[in-house]
Amino acid sequence: MKKNSILLSAYFLLILLVFPQSAYAMHIAEGFLPVKWAGLWVIVTAPFLVVGLRSIRGSIKEKPDLKMLLGLVGAFAFILSALKIPSLTGSCSHPTGVGLGAVLFGPAAMSVLGCIVLIFQALFLAHGGITTLGANTFSMAVVGPFVAYGVYKALQKMSAPHWLSVFLAAALGDLLTYVTTSLQLALAFPDAVGGVAASFVKFAGVFAITQIPLAISEGLLTVLVFNLLVSYSRQELYDLSVLKKEV
Amino acid sequence: MDESVKNLAQKNLVLALLVVILAVAPMVMHRSAEFGGADGEAEKVITEVSPDYASWFGSFWEPPSGEIETLLFALQAALGSGFIGYYFGFARGRKKQQEKA
Numbered sequence: 380m381k382k383n384s385i386l387l388s389a390y391f392l393l394i395l396l397v398f399p400q401s402a403y404a405m406h407i408a409e410g411f412l413p414v415k416w417a418g419l420w421v422i423v424t425a426p427f428l429v430v431g432l433r434s435i436r437g438s439i440k441e442k443p444d445l446k447m448l449l450g451l452v453g454a455f456a457f458i459l460s461a462l463k464i465p466s467l468t469g470s471c472s473h474p475t476g477v478g479l480g481a482v483l484f485g486p487a488a489m490s491v492l493g494c495i496v497l498i499f500q501a502l503f504l505a506h507g508g509i510t511t512l513g514a515n516t517f518s519m520a521v522v523g524p525f526v527a528y529g530v531y532k533a534l535q536k537m538s539a540p541h542w543l544s545v546f547l548a549a550a551l552g553d554l555l556t557y558v559t560t561s562l563q564l565a566l567a568f569p570d571a572v573g574g575v576a577a578s579f580v581k582f583a584g585v586f587a588i589t590q591i592p593l594a595i596s597e598g599l600l601t602v603l604v605f606n607l608l609v610s611y612s613r614q615e616l617y618d619l620s621v622l623k624k625e626v
Numbered sequence: 627m628d629e630s631v632k633n634l635a636q637k638n639l640v641l642a643l644l645v646v647i648l649a650v651a652p653m654v655m656h657r658s659a660e661f662g663g664a665d666g667e668a669e670k671v672i673t674e675v676s677p678d679y680a681s682w683f684g685s686f687w688e689p690p691s692g693e694i695e696t697l698l699f700a701l702q703a704a705l706g707s708g709f710i711g712y713y714f715g716f717a718r719g720r721k722k723q724q725e726k727a
Contacts, residue, residue: 406665407665407668408665408669408681409681409685410681410683410684411669411681413679413682447713447716450713451709451710451713454709454713455710457702457706458702458706458710462703464648464649465649465653465661466664467651467656469652469660469661470659470660470662470663470666470667471662471664472663472664501685502686502687503687504689504695505685505688505689508685509683509686510682564668568672568675568676569675570675581674581675582668582671585664585667585668585671590664592648592651593648595648596644596649599641599645599648600641602641603638603641604710606634606637606638606641607634607638607714610630610721611714611717611720612717
């Protein structure tokens with residue numbers, strides 16, 4: 380069992396190395412942020428990665444059995460961010476898949492996994508970019524998971540049903556990722572007349588509107604996997620305190 | 627037990643169908659649209675807002691053709707799904723064992 384999970388983690392890493400995801404919509408393209416902004420986003424994002432690494436190490440050390448599940452949430456983000464889906468605006472975009480992991484392992488852990496996905500994608504598929512890695516990690520792997528986690532916790536506090544909390548967490552995390560991308564671009568490229576606000580409206584028109592149906596799809600797919608986990612991986616969900624044991 | 631598995635399959639089938647509908651509807655509604663990437667659209671907006679901006683860094687490597695890109699894609703999705711399939715196959719078998727014990 381233990382050997383299996385090590386083998387599987389190695390396999391998964393190998394997939395990431397050999398077949399990085401290709402994603403045609405969302406990330407800020409290589410070289411498309413001025414140096415000053417590119418640097419700023421690296422600085423803003425870095426602490427989340429440090430905290431994330433610690434958080435992953437902590438959960439694995441405490442419960443080594445959770446490695447498989449960590450692989451699963453990574454694989455989920457990996458597949459979902461590779462699905463370029465047509466949207467109502469007549470262009471395509473893709474979900475991010477980070478909401479599931481954020482609900483299970485906490486948001487910081489997903490900052491690390493999201494960043495890994497983005498690095499390989501930038502290196503091998505000319506998507507996003509190394510120079511824009513900080514900005515893209517911030518939107519997809521910091522804002523996305525933290526929004527998802529916040530929404531999930533808030534709804535659980537209001538004792539909303541699990542499926543609804545998971546759905547809204549994933550969908551809103553997805554949507555806010557793209558709103559963040561729009562804002563990052565607007566800050567770097569303010570409109571000559573209307574300034575940042577006018578520019579934001581333009582970029583949001585491209586990114587956020589396209590994303591609305593996809594955010595819904597991501598919510599639905601996340602609930603689908605969550606349902607399977609509730610059925611088949613109950614113990615792990617108890618271990619992560621996502622589910623409470625009914626006495 | 628059997629009842630709950632059936633229930634789950636039904637629920638998830640509905641969810642999957644909804645996702646398919648959400649993906650197909652745009653293509654039916656906008657028959658003439660190009661369905662290019664939104665990131666390309668964003669680059670257009672950048673050029674519109676700041677006509678003087680030039681990208682200052684290029685990609686290290688790009689897939690040589692659309693076919694090769696598609697190949698990487700198909701392999702990637704297949705392997706990713708393979709992992710997820712393995713996970714749930716394993717989890718399901720484990721659950722059955724526990725129920726027997």
